Every structure is written in structure tokens, then in C-alpha cells.
Amino acid sequence: MNNALTAPSLCGAFRNRFKIGAAITGRMTDDPDYRALIRRHFSSITAENGMKPEKLLDREATLQKGDPIRPAFHFSPADQMLSFARENEIAVRFHTLAWHNQTPRWFFAKNWDNAPDAPLAAPEVMLARLEAYIQGVMEHVNSQYPGTVYAWDVVNEAIEPDQGGPGCYRTKSLWYQTLGESFVPAAFRAARKHQAPGQKLFYNDYSTFVPAKKEALTALLQKLRADNLVDGMGMQAHLQWDKMDIAACEQAARAFGNLGLTLHITEMDIHCPFRDEAHQAQLAQCYRDYFDMLLRLNREGYDVESVSFWGVTDADTWLTYFRKEGSWPLLFTGDKDVKPAFDAVLEAAKRRI
Numbered sequence: 001m002n003n004a005l006t007a008p009s010l011c012g013a014f015r016n017r018f019k020i021g022a023a024i025t026g027r028m029t030d031d032p033d034y035r036a037l038i039r040r041h042f043s044s045i046t047a048e049n050g051m052k053p054e055k056l057l058d059r060e061a062t063l064q065k066g067d068p069i070r071p072a073f074h075f076s077p078a079d080q081m082l083s084f085a086r087e088n089e090i091a092v093r094f095h096t097l098a099w100h101n102q103t104p105r106w107f108f109a110k111n112w113d114n115a116p117d118a119p120l121a122a123p124e125v126m127l128a129r130l131e132a133y134i135q136g137v138m139e140h141v142n143s144q145y146p147g148t149v150y151a152w153d154v155v156n157e158a159i160e161p162d163q164g165g166p167g168c169y170r171t172k173s174l175w176y177q178t179l180g181e182s183f184v185p186a187a188f189r190a191a192r193k194h195q196a197p198g199q200k201l202f203y204n205d206y207s208t209f210v211p212a213k214k215e216a217l218t219a220l221l222q223k224l225r226a227d228n229l230v231d232g233m234g235m236q237a238h239l240q241w242d243k244m245d246i247a248a249c250e251q252a253a254r255a256f257g258n259l260g261l262t263l264h265i266t267e268m269d270i271h272c273p274f275r276d277e278a279h280q281a282q283l284a285q286c287y288r289d290y291f292d293m294l295l296r297l298n299r300e301g302y303d304v305e306s307v308s309f310w311g312v313t314d315a316d317t318w319l320t321y322f323r324k325e326g327s328w329p330l331l332f333t334g335d336k337d338v339k340p341a342f343d344a345v346l347e348a349a350k351r352r353i
């Protein structure tokens with residue numbers, strides 16, 4: 001097998017098509033082998049967890065500050081990654097501003113109360129906190145690391161048809177419970193105010209290929225687009241090797257693209273609980289078909305700008321925990337060798353589609 005550190009550069013092969021990215025952790029930026037691998041193969045990075053609200057919010061300092069609206073931040077983990085990106089001229093997708101997960105409950109509570117059943121803050125307080133949070137993060141990043149972030153995931157996973165509700169909003173989200181569906185345009189309005197020139201604002205979600213979800217997302221994006229609040233759609237692409245429906249993925253991408261949105265594949269992995277040669281060859285085929293589809297869309301004029309994998313090697317995939325079984329879903333082995341899936345993606349770049 002070919003070692004990842006000497007194999008042809010993946011992002012180099014896609015240079016004229018789209019950025020190739022990966023979700024990374026702080027541990028990786030401290031590790032010389034990971035640093036070299038990331039530099040070689042990726043032209044975009046996303047913090048797998050390091051830029052989420054739970055990582056940026058500092059409750060102790062917020063309480064000390066005594067401001068009921070503006071929280072205090074600790075930016076050092078995010079800064080470490082932003083510095084790595086800047087030093088290596090790698091573009092950053094910022095993930096994520098408004099999300100129901102990995103945002104501490106106290107952020108939604110009256111008086112920043114940490115008790116699990118503390119009363120939620122009033123809607124006008126939450127609206128002001130949402131704006132203050134977005135302003136605080138965007139001002140920090142754009143003043144300290146100008147030109148580093150090219151895309152912001154402004155709202156993540158607001159829609160979930162399984163939860164019913166008008167418009168299919170995820171009703172259990174504390175953003176929804178405090179502000180209703182208005183939190184979505186409010187977040188985008190705040191981000192518009194504080195974005196730097198050239199940055200694009202994204203809505204990001206999973207299972208975008210499921211017809212009911214695609215419809216609900218299209219309706220939401222259409223409204224946001226009409227008010228010029230959104231620039232791009234992030235399709236997470238957490239897929240499974242035995243349940244691939246590329247045609248459905250393509251239809252969703254076309255639906256979002258037809259709204260005039262830039263398309264990012266933001267969190268690609270293809271769950272495969274088998275590491276043997278035959279299954280890994282099938283995984284490679286899944287990646288080949290998916291990339292062929294993206295390249296075809298690009299050729300037709302759809303603005304597929306960036307494709308990111310959710311993790312770097314099979315040793316650091318989140319799927320092992322999420323699926324509660326082994327998973328070998330990515331392009332590099334835990335030993336940082338390239339896999340058949342790597343060759344398949346590389347070859348897709350060379351095919352004239």
C-alpha cells in the first residue's frame with residue numbers, strides 16, 4: 001500500500017474543481033504526521049468539535065462578567081486551529097453557530113442558570129443572546145484571522161420531519177423552544193451583519209436526500225434566499241455503504257443548486273462496518289459514484305465548491321461511537337496508508353466527466 005504522506009495530493013488533483021476538506025481535531029494539529037497529511041491532501045478544514053458553542057462559551061467568565069446578554073468566550077482551542085490553517089494557507093469552514101446540540105443548556109436559561117430544569121430565558125433575551133453570540137464569534141475570527149474562514153455554518157440541523165411540527169422544524173431544539181422558527185432568519189441576519197467580504201453563509205443538515213426532508217429544506221432555503229440571507233447549502237453526507245442512493249443525493253443537490261445556492265458537501269463519510277478487501281472495494285465504488293455525480297453537476301454549472309470528509313483516517317472516525325460498531329468509512333487507514341477509496345476518488349478527479 002501507498003503511504004498517505006507520499007501519495008499524490010488529493011486537493012491538488014481537484015484544484016480546478018473544488019476544495020477537498022476534512023474535519024480535524026486539536027490533537028491532529030499537535031501531531032507532525034497528521035499535520036503533514038492534512039497539509040498534503042486538504043485545502044479546507046473544519047473543526048470536528050473545536051468551534052462549537054460548547055467549546056467556545058465560558059460560563060465562569062460569563063457569570064463574572066454579569067451581563068445577561070453577552071456571554072464570555074474562551075477562544076484558545078479554536079485559535080490553535082485557525083493559526084494552523086493560516087500558517088498553511090488552508091481555508092476554514094466554520095462549524096457551527098446556531099445548533100441545538102453541543103450548546104450548553106445554561107446558554108438558554110434565565111440568569112445563565114446551570115440547573116438541568118432551570119427556566120428558559122425570555123424570547124427577547126434569547127434573540128439578543130443569539131445576536132451577541134454570533135457577533136462575538138465572527139468579530140473575533142474575522143479580526144484575528146482575516147481571510148481564513150471562507151464559509152460559516154450559520155444554522156445546523158434545524159429541520160427534522162420525524163419530529164412533525166409545521167415546516168418540519170426540530171421542535172425539541174432549545175432554539176426552537178425559545179424563539180420558534182424565527183431563530184433561523186435571525187441567525188442569518190446577524191451573520192450577514194458581521195461577515196467579512198467574500199465569506200459565504202451556509203445552512204447545514206444531514207439526510208438531505210430524504211424526500212420529505214429535502215422538500216422542507218427547499219421551502220426554508222427559498223425563503224432565506226428571497227431575503228438574501230443564505231449563500232450556500234451544506235449537505236453533510238453521512239452515508240452508508242449498503243444504502244447508497246446516489247440518484248436521491250443528486251436530486252437534492254440539484255434542488256438546492258437550482259435556488260442559486262453554492263453547494264458544499266460538508267461531512268462526508270460512508271459507514272462500512274467491514275474492513276476486508278471485498279467490502280472496502282465496494283466502499284471505493286460508492287465513493288467513485290458519488291464523486292462522479294458531483295463532478296457531473298459541476299460540469300453542468302452547479303457551484304459545487306467544496307467537499308469535506310468527516311475525519312481524516314479510519315482511526316478517528318466518530319462513527320465507531322455513533323453507530324456503536326466498528327467502522328472503516330474514510331480514505332486513509334489508521335496507519336495513514338491510502339485505501340482503495342482514496343484511489344477511487346483520485347481517479348474520479350482525472351476522469352473527463
Ligand code: XIL
Pocket residue numbers: 048049156206236267318
Ligand atoms: C460530531 C462529532 O464528530 C463527534 O465527535 C461529537 O461527539 C458529536 O458531533 N452532524 C454535525 C457534526 O453537524 O457536528 C457532528 O459531529 C456529526 C453530525
